[in-house]
Amino acid sequence: MKVYFLLLASILGAVAQGINMEGKVFLFANRSVANYVTLNQDVTSLMGFTVCVRAFTEQTTAFSYLSCNSPSQDNNLLLFHRDSKENPYELYVGGQKTVFRGTSHSLDRYHICGTWDSFTGVVQLFLNGKPLVRKAIRKGYSIQGPLKCILGQEQDSFGGKFDINQSFVGEIDNVHVWSYVLSPADIHQAFMNNKHLNGNVISWRSLRYDITGDVLMEPVQQSNCDNQARYESSPRCEAN
Numbered sequence: 709m710k711v712y713f714l715l716l717a718s719i720l721g722a723v724a725q726g727i728n729m730e731g732k733v734f735l736f737a738n739r740s741v742a743n744y745v746t747l748n749q750d751v752t753s754l755m756g757f758t759v760c761v762r763a764f765t766e767q768t769t770a771f772s773y774l775s776c777n778s779p780s781q782d783n784n785l786l787l788f789h790r791d792s793k794e795n796p797y798e799l800y801v802g803g804q805k806t807v808f809r810g811t812s813h814s815l816d817r818y819h820i821c822g823t824w825d826s827f828t829g830v831v832q833l834f835l836n837g838k839p840l841v842r843k844a845i846r847k848g849y850s851i852q853g854p855l856k857c858i859l860g861q862e863q864d865s866f867g868g869k870f871d872i873n874q875s876f877v878g879e880i881d882n883v884h885v886w887s888y889v890l891s892p893a894d895i896h897q898a899f900m901n902n903k904h905l906n907g908n909v910i911s912w913r914s915l916r917y918d919i920t921g922d923v924l925m926e927p928v929q930q931s932n933c934d935n936q937a938r939y940e941s942s943p944r945c946e947a948n
Contacts, residue, residue, distance in 0.1 A: 733927075
């Protein structure tokens with residue numbers, strides 16, 4: 709009986725601290741507003757951020773990479789893919805969006821990061837570690853919590869009001885959020901899957917989450933590291 713309680717306490721402690729998701733993906737196998745993952749965090753306010761996500765999808769229509777709302781503000785932090793070949797990426801801060809021109813994803817895993825700094829208002833996107841043109845929105849703004857952060861859906865209210873036309877289908881992994889702007893060098897390291905570089909707000913290697921609906925946890929499918937630019941979630945593909 710004592711051994712049982714010690715084991716239970718160990719499991720509960722691991723859940724409270726978060727689960728190491730290295731080598732795993734969330735698989736959204738079909739389009740439905742019932743399928744999403746809530747990422748638990750303790751944000752009270754943000755004066756800047758870096759958000760990074762890796763995705764693998766055939767989807768060319770609109771979808772959300774990561775949607776964070778507060779009770780008083782929709783799209784407080786939203787990394788979004790538009791239904792546009794020329795300007796497919798959007799980053800929202802405090803309900804205001806910036807559109808980025810770039811090559812839409814191909815049928816490969818790809819890594820996307822967005823940054824914002826309240827002091828300057830500068831926002832930027834990085835695709836596979838490479839920067840897109842800098843822009844600026846919401847100078848002086850503060851993202852106030854509590855935040856509801858969701859994978860797989862774009863929120864139009866706090867934690868709900870999803871649109872099936874924006875539901876994600878595919879795989880998502882390596883989700884990290886920092887409460888500050890990473891340097892371009894560090895973002896490149898995040899792209900290279902440096903296991904020592906982890907978000908201080910949300911970390912894939914210490915993830916607290918709740919799955920709703922038909923979302924599967926699957927292993928990352930291995931591939932040639934040279935062809936995948938060494939950003940597969942595999943020990944042989946990680947930066948040292």
